[in-house]
Amino acid sequence: MAKQTEVVVRVYVVRGRVQGVGYRYFAQARAVEVGVRGWVRNRDDGSVEACAAGTSEQLSAFSGWLHRGPRFSDVRGVEEREASVADLLQSDGFVIRH
Numbered sequence: 900m901a902k903q904t905e906v907v908v909r910v911y912v913v914r915g916r917v918q919g920v921g922y923r924y925f926a927q928a929r930a931v932e933v934g935v936r937g938w939v940r941n942r943d944d945g946s947v948e949a950c951a952a953g954t955s956e957q958l959s960a961f962s963g964w965l966h967r968g969p970r971f972s973d974v975r976g977v978e979e980r981e982a983s984v985a986d987l988l989q990s991d992g993f994v995i996r997h
Contacts, residue, residue: 904954908937908982911965913947915975922947923995925969930993933960937987940996950986951993 913922918941926939926949935953942948951961968974 906952907955907958908950908952908984908986909958909962910980910982910986911949911951911962912942912978913949913965913968913974913976914945914978915968916971916973917947917968918945920971921969922972925972926965927993927995929964930961933957933964935961936991936993938994938996950982952984952987 923939923941926947930937930939930949930951933953935951935957937949937951939947939949949965951958953961962977962979965977966974
């Protein structure tokens with residue numbers, strides 16, 4: 900019997916020096932690498948927000964990358980919460996929102 904994989908959706912808010920350092924492009928590349936779909940965007944308060952859908956294992960790997968960030972970032976914290984499929988806003992693949 901094949902194991903059924905459940906899709907989970909999570910929203911992440913990343914704080915620290917995460918704007919102006921290529922963080923959104925880093926997040927997009929890591930999302931594609933681990934196979935999650937969703938989006939990432941800058942927020943007015945200087946943080947970065949991402950919404951991702953995938954298996955628990957995929958999201959765990961993605962979260963690990965978000966905590967690390969690209970070379971010139973300084974991630975001070977990542978808030979994570981469960982979300983609904985509606986939060987994906989019909990994303991195909993993983994996109995950068997402006």
